[in-house]
Structure formats: C-alpha cells, structure tokens
Amino acid sequence: xxxxxxxxxxxxxxxxxxxxxxxxxxxxxxxxxxxxxxxxxxxxxxxxxxxxxxxxxxxxxxxxxxxxxxxxxxxxxxxxxxxxxxxxxxxxxxxxxxxxxxxxxxxxxxxxxxxxxxxxxxxxxxxxxxxxxxxxxxxxxxxxxxxxxxxxxxxxxxxxxxxxxxxxxxxxxxxxxxxxxxxxxxxxxxxxxxxxxxxxxxxxxxxxxxxxxxxxxxxxxxxxxxxxxxxxxxxxxxxxxxxxxxxxxxxxxxxxxxxxxxxxxxxxxxxxxxxxxxxxxxxxxxxxxxxxxxxxxxxxxxxxxxxxxxxxxxxxxxxxxxxxxxxxxxxxxxxxxxxxxxxxx
Amino acid sequence: xxxxxxxxxxxxxxxxxxxxxxxxxxxxxxxxxxxxxxxxxxxxxxxxxxxxxxxxxxxxxxxxxxxxxxxxxxxxxxxxxxxxxxxxxxxxxxxxxxxxxxxxxxxxxxxxxxxxxxxxxxxxxxxxxxxxxxxxxxxxxxxxxxxxxxxxxxxxxxxxxxxxxxxxxxxxxxxxxxxxxxxxxxxxxxxxxxxxxxxxxxxxxxxxxxxxxxxxxxxxxxxxxxxxxxxxxxxxxxxxxxxxxxxxxxxxxxxxxxxxxxxxxxxxxxxxxxxxxxxxxxxxxxxxxxxxxxxxxxxxxxxxxxxxxxxxxxxxxxxxxxxxxxxxxxxxxxxxxxxxxxxxxxxxxxxxxxxxx
Numbered sequence: 001x002x003x004x005x006x007x008x009x010x011x012x013x014x015x016x017x018x019x020x021x022x023x024x025x026x027x028x029x030x031x032x033x034x035x036x037x038x039x040x041x042x043x044x045x046x047x048x049x050x051x052x053x054x055x056x057x058x059x060x061x062x063x064x065x066x067x068x069x070x071x072x073x074x075x076x077x078x079x080x081x082x083x084x085x086x087x088x089x090x091x092x093x094x095x096x097x098x099x100x101x102x103x104x105x106x107x108x109x110x111x112x113x114x115x116x117x118x119x120x121x122x123x124x125x126x127x128x129x130x131x132x133x134x135x136x137x138x139x140x141x142x143x144x145x146x147x148x149x150x151x152x153x154x155x156x157x158x159x160x161x162x163x164x165x166x167x168x169x170x171x172x173x174x175x176x177x178x179x180x181x182x183x184x185x186x187x188x189x190x191x192x193x194x195x196x197x198x199x200x201x202x203x204x205x206x207x208x209x210x211x212x213x214x215x216x217x218x219x220x221x222x223x224x225x226x227x228x229x230x231x232x233x234x235x236x237x238x239x240x241x242x243x244x245x246x247x248x249x250x251x252x253x254x255x256x257x258x259x260x261x262x263x264x265x266x267x268x269x270x271x272x273x274x275x276x277x278x279x280x281x282x283x284x285x286x287x288x289x290x291x292x293x294x295x296x297x298x299x300x301x302x303x304x305x306x307x308x309x310x311x312x313x314x315x316x317x318x319x320x321x322x323x324x325x326x327x328x329x330x331x332x333x334x335x336x337x338x339x340x341x342x343x344x345x
Numbered sequence: 346x347x348x349x350x351x352x353x354x355x356x357x358x359x360x361x362x363x364x365x366x367x368x369x370x371x372x373x374x375x376x377x378x379x380x381x382x383x384x385x386x387x388x389x390x391x392x393x394x395x396x397x398x399x400x401x402x403x404x405x406x407x408x409x410x411x412x413x414x415x416x417x418x419x420x421x422x423x424x425x426x427x428x429x430x431x432x433x434x435x436x437x438x439x440x441x442x443x444x445x446x447x448x449x450x451x452x453x454x455x456x457x458x459x460x461x462x463x464x465x466x467x468x469x470x471x472x473x474x475x476x477x478x479x480x481x482x483x484x485x486x487x488x489x490x491x492x493x494x495x496x497x498x499x500x501x502x503x504x505x506x507x508x509x510x511x512x513x514x515x516x517x518x519x520x521x522x523x524x525x526x527x528x529x530x531x532x533x534x535x536x537x538x539x540x541x542x543x544x545x546x547x548x549x550x551x552x553x554x555x556x557x558x559x560x561x562x563x564x565x566x567x568x569x570x571x572x573x574x575x576x577x578x579x580x581x582x583x584x585x586x587x588x589x590x591x592x593x594x595x596x597x598x599x600x601x602x603x604x605x606x607x608x609x610x611x612x613x614x615x616x617x618x619x620x621x622x623x624x625x626x627x628x629x630x631x632x633x634x635x636x637x638x639x640x641x642x643x644x645x646x647x648x649x650x651x652x653x654x655x656x657x658x659x660x661x662x663x664x665x666x667x668x669x670x671x672x673x674x675x676x677x678x679x680x681x682x683x684x685x686x687x688x689x690x691x692x693x694x695x696x697x698x699x700x701x702x
Binding site (some may be wrong): 086133141143147150154286319320321322326335338 | 485499500
C-alpha cells in the first residue's frame with residue numbers, strides 16, 4: 001500500500017503543474033490572476049525577510065480586519081467590470097451612507113433599521129446609475145461619476161464634521177474583535193463579525209457568478225453584449241442589476257467600515273474607487289469585461305492591504321507615495337492585461 | 346424685411362449650442378437679484394480704478410474652468426476623456442509654489458516666468474503620458490487618465506513634501522489678482538487663450554481632423570489622418586491648459602492646497618463641455634459653448650454660496666445638472682419628444698387605415 005501512495009505522490013504534483021499550464025494555455029486571461037497570487041506570496045516572503053513579524057497570526061488577522069470593507073468593494077467592482085462597465089461612485093456612497101447611518105443611529109433608530117437604511121442608500125444609487133446607463137445610454141463612467149459627486153455633495157449637506165457613533169450602539173458589535181486562538185503575548189488569531197460578513201459576501205458572489213444564470217449572463221454581457229442579447233439572455237435586467245449589486249455592496253462596506261472606526265465623515269472614502277478598481281484589476285479582472293474571478297479580486301484587495309502594511313513597516317517611504325504606488329501598480333497590471341488580450345486578438 | 350431678419354436672428358440664437366447655457370446664467374442671476382436687488386451693481390474702486398462687483402468675481406472664478414473646459418472639449422471631441430485635469434492643476438500649483446518659495450525674490454519677473462514655464466512643462470509631460478497611454482498603448486481613455494487623476498495628487502504631495510506651500514511673488518500674483526483697464530487679468534488671459542485655441546483649430550484643418558477621429562477613428566485613418574499623433578497633441582494640450590488653470594487658481598491666494606486645489610474640477614470641465622452642446626460620445630466640439638458653460642458653472646458656484654449652502658455641497662447640484670443634460674442628450678428622451686411632435690399625424694394615419702379597412 002505504502003509503495004503505491006509513494007508512487008502516486010509525484011504524479012499528483014505533476015498533474016497540478018500540468019493543470020496550471022493547461023489553464024494558461026487554454027485561457028491566457030488567467031495569467032494576471034496567477035501573477036497576483038505570485039505577487040501576494042512574494043510580498044509576504046519579502047516582508048517576512050526584510051521586516052519580520054509578517055507571517056504571524058495577529059498581522060494576518062489585522063490584514064483581514066482592516067481590509068474587510070475593501071474586499072467587499074473589490075467584489076462589487078468585479079461584478080460591474082465583468083460586464084465591461086465601471087462604478088466610480090462606491091467611495092462617495094460609503095461617505096453618504098456612513099454619515100447618514102451614524103446620524104440615524106444617534107437619532108435613536110434601531111440598529112437593524114440603520115443597517116438596512118445604509119445598504120438601501122447604496123442600492124438606490126445603484127438603481128439610478130443602472131437606469132441611466134441601461135435605459136438612457138449614458139456611458140457608465142459618466143453616470144457613476146455624476147453619482148460620485150452627488151453622493152459626496154449630499155454627504156456634505158448632511159454634515160461636514162466627523163460624526164461619532166454612540167459608544168453603546170449595537171452596530172459597533174460588527175467591529176468587535178473576537179479571539180479565536182489565544183496565542184503568546186499579542187499574537188492572537190482575531191476575527192471580527194465584519195470579516196465573517198466579507199467572507200460570506202465573497203462566497204455568495206463566487207456562487208452567483210459561477211453557478212447561476214445571472215452570473216453567467218454577467219460574463220456573457222462582458223464578452224459581447226449583442227451576442228448575449230441575440231441568445232435571449234436577460235441583458236437589460238442584468239445590466240441594471242450589476243450596478244444595484246455594486247451600490248448595495250458599497251452600502252454594506254460602509255456598515256463594516258463605520259462599525260470598525262466608530263466615526264463617519266463626508267470625506268470618508270475619497271479615492272477608494274481607485275483602490276477597489278485596482279484590487280479587481282490586480283486580481284485579474286480585465287477592464288474590458290468578461291475575464292476575471294471574484295477570488296482574484298480578494299487577492300488583489302489583500303495585495304493592496306499588505307502593501308500598506310509594508311510601507312508602514314518600512315518607514316522610509318513617505319505615506320503620500322501610497323497613491324502613486326497604487327496608481328503605478330494599477331497601470332502595470334492594465335498594461336499586462338492589454339498585452340495579454342492583444343495577443344488573443 | 347427687418348422683422349424677418351430679426352426672427353431668423355433669434356432662431357439662429359436658439360439653435361446655437363450654448364443658448365440654454367445663457368438662459369440658465371440669466372435665470373441664476375435673476376435668482377440672485379431677487380434675493381439682493383443690488384447684486385448686479387458694479388462699482389469702481391476709487392483708489393485704483395478697478396471694477397468691483399459680483400459679476401467681476403464670477404468672471405474671475407470662471408477663468409480656470411474655461412482653461413480646463415477648452416482642453417476637455419478637444420479631448421472629448423476625439424471620443425476620449427481626461428479625468429486628470431484637476432490633479433494636474435494641483436501638480437502645476439505645487440511646482441510653481443515650490444519654485445517661487447525656493448527663488449525667494451518676491452519682485453522678480455524672471456522667477457515668475459520660470460515658475461510658470463516649469464509648471465507648464467511638467468503638466469505637458471504628464472499630459473503626454475496620458476496621450477501615449479491612450480494613443481500608442483491603446484488603453485481606454487478614462488482608465489489611462491484615472492490613474493493620473495489619483496496618482497497626480499500624490500505627485501503634488503511629493504513635490505511639496507506633504508505641505509501646503511506658500512510663496513510670495515508680485516508678478517505671479519498679478520496674473521490672478523491684477524487688473525488691466527478695470528478688468529481682471531485672469532479673465533482677459535482666459536479669453537485670449539480661448540480665442541487663440543479657437544482660431545488655430547477652426548482656421549486650420551486641425552479641428553475637423555479632431556472631430557473626424559471622434560466620429561470614426563478607422564475611417565479617419567483611411568482618409569489620411571494620423572490619429573495617434575493628433576491624440577497625443579490633444580492630451581498634451583489638455584495637460585498644459587490644466588497647468589495654466591492651476592497657476593490661475595493658486596495665484597489668487599499664493600498657496601497650493603494639495604488636497605483642495607483643482608479638487609473635483611474634472612467634473613466642472615466635463616459639465617462645461619456638455620452644457621456647451623458637445624456630445625460625450627465625441628465627434629464635435631464648440632469652444633464658445635464650453636466658454637458659456639464655464640461661465641454658467643462659476644455663476645452656479647457663486648449662487649449656491651450666496652444662498653447660504655455649504656460650498657462642499659455644490660457637487661451635488663452639478664451632478665444633478667449633468668444627469669439632466671445627459672438625459673436630454675439620450676436617444677430615448679429625444680425619441681419621446683419626437684413622438685410627441687409626430688403624434689397627431691400618426692393618429693390620423695391609423696384612423697384612415699381603419700376607415701379603408
């Protein structure tokens with residue numbers, strides 16, 4: 001018996017390698033996703049060697065806790081980008097939704113009602129963008145750019161000061177840190193309900209995109225909208241739906257972020273649309289649509305989060321370089337995608 | 346005869362792309378006059394003979410928007426978009442302020458010219474980066490310029506070391522705050538630049554070629570136009586004009602606020618272009634329309650402030666205006682209007698058919 005298993009082991013390894021090679025051969029668009037996994041692992045190894053204390057429970061759980069909202073946003077953008085669209089409004093939806101949520105909560109609303117309202121604001125924005133894009137033929141980036149300014153302006157109308165969530169508000173429970181494994185000193189494996197919610201969102205999104213008709217329609221629209229229409233797929237409905245999903249998830253991200261931070265302000269989330277787009281693109285979602293994976297976007301979000309950790313650890317890089325580095329990484333990946341898709345053509 | 350000429354003049358005016366922009370400006374001014382009857386009053390400052398008044402303020406505020414709106418008009422006419430103009434304004438302001446504070450001498454014309462030159466060269470180079478990414482690499486314009494929109498502010502922060510640099514230089518300040526025969530220098534400068542750009546693109550084939558690219562890039566190439574070089578030129582021009590806008594806007598206070606200079610001004614530029622009657626799908630532009638659009642935006646900004654609403658809320662009003670304009674441009678709404686106009690004949694036709702049937 002033992003001889004057989006020993007003989008099989010290398011064979012299995014080979015088939016895994018073969019499978020990866022076959023995947024790339026069959027579909028070069030997997031390449032950016034694989035590249036992002038390699039980069040993520042590379043960054044962890046580099047960080048561990050250069051600064052130490054990266055591969056340990058508390059650093060990794062903080063990485064998840066601090067980026068739960070970004071993971072949700074990256075999933076939101078994945079849906080939209082897969083159809084060949086874009087959503088620039090997610091950052092300001094977070095601002096409006098969190099400011100409104102904190103104010104409602106402080107006005108004595110029930111926590112559940114507040115959370116529903118926060119997600120509802122996002123859905124409403126998504127519906128408006130979706131209808132503008134689908135029924136009035138407005139280009140996605142113009143419609144969502146308008147929504148971006150509308151959200152920011154409305155948030156400023158509500159308040160321009162930081163709004164504090166009450167200390168005893170039940171919403172804060174979403175951001176509470178729960179110890180899973182009590183390690184030595186502060187090296188605990190910690191998790192928050194927000195992280196669990198993010199994981200559930202990723203799982204549901206994965207299921208929807210890969211196992212349901214709606215999900216396959218999303219991919220089909222990105223591939224060729226007219227073909228999808230001729231095939232009798234519900235293109236119109238799905239196109240509005242992706243913006244509603246993206247807006248609602250932005251509202252959910254606002255809940256997670258507000259629960260962790262406890263404050264909301266009208267300038268929250270400036271530039272997060274870039275982070276979310278960058279996360280999706282780094283994770284291998286092609287900006288022209290049809291190619292990409294939710295799990296890739298999660299890796300992309302973690303790459304960005306890890307980058308921030310490494311920049312803080314390094315200390316020699318000024319924090320204002322962060323946006324330049326994010327922009328640079330985004331550019332490199334867009335160029336990589338361009339090279340890959342051009343080869344296909 | 347004169348009556349006929351009069352009506353045709355009015356008909357021409359109504360069909361001008363910027364007619365509704367002018368109507369909106371008049372309406373906003375009327376709103377202000379309702380609140381304060383002396384709103385439109387212009388007085389002459391007895392000390393230096395300059396005109397003072399709300400209208401003059403509007404003209405001054407409109408100048409930077411005019412600059413980026415002209416650049417944006419040309420970029421949109423090629424079927425592209427330049428989201429980086431606001432950040433490029435911050436970069437240009439940061440470069441100019443750093444240069445001036447390093448030069449020190451507050452009266453030197455040379456230092457002012459050096460600062461302006463350096464700022465424009467750098468924004469021109471950044472515009473060229475956009476242009477290369479769009480024309481030669483073939484990226485979607487909004488992605489190529491989105492990178493610079495977000496990274497541009499980072500570049501400005503690195504240039505000033507994260508601070509809001511202040512400098513003093515009288516000739517530089519004069520550009521933004523000075524007056525020539527009672528009219529603000531910035532406005533004169535903006536009008537001159539609009540006229541120069543307008544003259545160049547309309548008196549040569551350049552404007553036509555830019556529109557041709559926007560209508561159909563492949564057809565324009567077959568007609569012998571070289572789209573790549575032209576696209577690159579357009580984005581460089583847009584970058585340089587954003588640089589000029591940046592100089593104008595930091596010049597008024599002689600401080601660059603890296604997070605606020607030019608913040609969200611890309612929407613203003615897009616808005617000005619759309620108000621001016623250009624289509625976001627590309628293929629046509631109207632510099633006079635963009636000019637009126639910029640004036641309307643400045644009036645809107647001033648009115649919102651005047652009505653006592655927080656200035657950080659103005660983006661919401663602009664967003665509503667741009668959504669309304671996009672709706673008016675869309676096929677669906679146009680066909681609604683057309684159907685309403687054509688409705689009676691269609692009914693008659695069906696009635697006739699019923700009779701014959």
